[in-house]
Amino acid sequence: MFYKILTTVVVLSSMLWSMQFAMASTLVYCSEGSPETFNPQLSTSGTTFDASSRQLYNRLLEFKPGTTEIVPGLALRWEVSKDGLEYTFVLRPNVSFHSTKYFTPGRFFNAEDVLFSFNRQRDTSSPWYTVSGGVYKYFNDMGFNKLIKDVIKLDDNLVKIVLNNPDSTFLSNLAMDFSSILSKQYADAMMIAGTPEKLDLKPVGTGPFMFVKYEKDAFIRYQAHPSYWKGMEELDKLVFAITVDPSVRYARLRAGECHVMAYPLPSDIKSMKKNPSIKVAEQAGLNTAYWAFNTRKAPFDNLLVRQAMNYAINRQAILDVIYKGTGTIASSVIPPTIWDWKGPDNDYVYNPDRAKKILASTGIADDLEIDIWAMPVQRPYNPNARKMATLIQQDLHKVGIKANIVTYEWGTYLKKSREGEHQTILLGWTGDNGDPDNFFTPLLSCAAAETGNNRSFWCNEQFNSLISLARIESDMQKRKKLYKRAELIFKQDAPWLTIAHSVRFQPYLSKVQGLKIDPLGGIYFSGVSLKGALK
């Protein structure tokens, strides 16, 4: 009898101990910087989104973890009118907002919250519009200010969004961070208290984690949302340990001070992969590095010169030297992450002899001298533009072209190139929503040539009408065909040399389970757990 009681006590206490441990599991993420705000509507920075929208909020639609596929979020389902102008969303019932030290919600999520979240960004007469600076850059960049005609509450769980014109990217954009849903009730309470800016600094969302504490440049603390509509997370607490230097982030990971780290140095990947306690997830990044030729300036107004440039550059060498094995050759404008995209058949293969012949046929090869603009900063798609320009310079020298490398301060570089002062320029793009249009329209449309975002200033009517058609077409297969045709024209006309898509790496300790690398570049801790004891 005594032994039975003793065994029961031991088993029960060990169960209680393990339950207590499970409840107290804390994951530490070494993040790369401080968020600008905790309201994703006000920012365009990935660091801010990681700290806010991806842990604290939900959107009507979400990206399926680890993919760019859209799945229901706070909207259970939706219907699109035949003309593609009206989207009706059925909202998920019984979704709780966070109950925190500073706010206790009095009701579940409903249509009022959807209206508030969108109207704050579009209604310039709303008292909320100017709060916290009132710069809704992403909302405007994605054209929502012009696209959305109205947001109508049909009943508490039914919302209709009316558009000014059909747009097949609309649903993808609804899954983006700036479309996060905030609490109208909390907003009202803050407005009445005379502290509306608190809405953006002390967040309340419906997401898997709740905000606890933030100390600038030091840490952000979260805890699991007990009434999360998908069920409470296994992680009890989540900490973002803000660690700016990538070498130090790696040292902290090795010392066990954090479980997951952001943005490793490409040069550290090899040693990380050798370390048995570290796992490195990898995926082609949603980005493209390119070299654009200003088609409004000689000699790049000549198609043959542009094609010769495409033949003259050894992209594999660039990949080996600059990306150190952390990139893939870009045969296309869009990365393979989007719709399993395969580049067009008419991509250029390194052939300096052919480049020379083409240049000779133009009759301008003898004393050709050009400028290559190289970025002064490191970007996700290009680890070292100056060095890349040097490699290009050497390749051009082999085909008899003298190239001068030019650079400016980053803001000036962007401004001057938008104004078309460059001859050729190294630049790139990181996708926002996993839709091909997010690459084609902002970078290569005729409208973008007018604003200067199309750095080649290339405007091909046929190409432009194909991407415009694809933008309003809702059938994915039809869209694919339209983009395929458009890309053939793009390669033939050669306004760019598409250089590389960088590979994204996500190092973490092997005790971390369920972490999925996000193709859109962010990090989500929903569904993540820890195996074994904490340090």
Added chain:
Amino acid sequence: MLQILFRRLLLVIPTFIGIVALTFFLIRLAPGDPILLIAGEHGVSAERYAELQQQLGYDRPLFIQFIDYLWQVLHGNLGLSVVTQTPVLEEFTSLFPATLELSLIAMLLAVLIAIPAGVMAAVKRNTIIDHSITTISLIGYSMPIFWWALLLILLFSVNLGWLPVAGRLNFLYDIEAVTGFMLIDTLIANDRGAFVDALHHLILPAIVLATIPLAVITRMTRSSMLEVLRQDYIRTARAKGVSEFSVIFKHALRNALIPVITVIGLQTSILMTGAILTETIFSWPGIGKWLLEAVYRRDYPVVQGGVLLIAGLVILVNVLVDMLYVLVNPRLRQ
């Protein structure tokens, strides 16, 4: 004494106005535009650009902007950060205690080691002890901080596991920030474990930050002591049979300290403003990193306000050093 203090304080006013003007115009003369930097590759349309400029008040003539800024500063308003939209003063006061705590500990460490080392080198002049101290301080002075910090991290944190890599406190402790000084806050919270942990976190950054001042103060103490030890009154004291300990520490060191105090004052100002690298490597949430980031982003209000507040502190430290100087050297009281 009061007259000296008053004269020094009077000089502060034009210095301040000069600093406001310099930072205001210099940051605007530098290439770069906060709106364009925030926009990045996405760019911004001309009409939206104009709208944002108006919102931030950058569409007005520069001189009007300056007068307006000066007026706001005189009313204690340093403006809002363009990036975070939080008041500059609030950001500064939340970050400054971390910098001050680290700087003071580093300076204490430097002084406690440097003065005895400098005295020892001077007393044992041209011996192996002197040569060793001089060589070590030269190495310390010329060592790249980034490399030195990473070396210490790899040795003591990653390989030996004795000390934490970065941060101010283990995340298992949740201490309420009352004063912003972690050592004091952990004591207020009456959490001995957290206090010890905070001390552990301070060791590596304090060593790294103390390295250069330690070298400078050691060398300064040595040369100042050598000069004093050659004086007639030292010879007289020795001839009178005063003990060597008393000669060195009572007669020589006190007089040798005058230039050393000046150097300590200057080094303290440099520590508070120049801890950027140390703060970045050790993820220390201080003002150095904050200000550097603001310069990169052309966050004008933060750069202006931050420089102004730091300049104020440097001036304050200098005034204090001057006062200390007067206290140590009675001849200056005349």
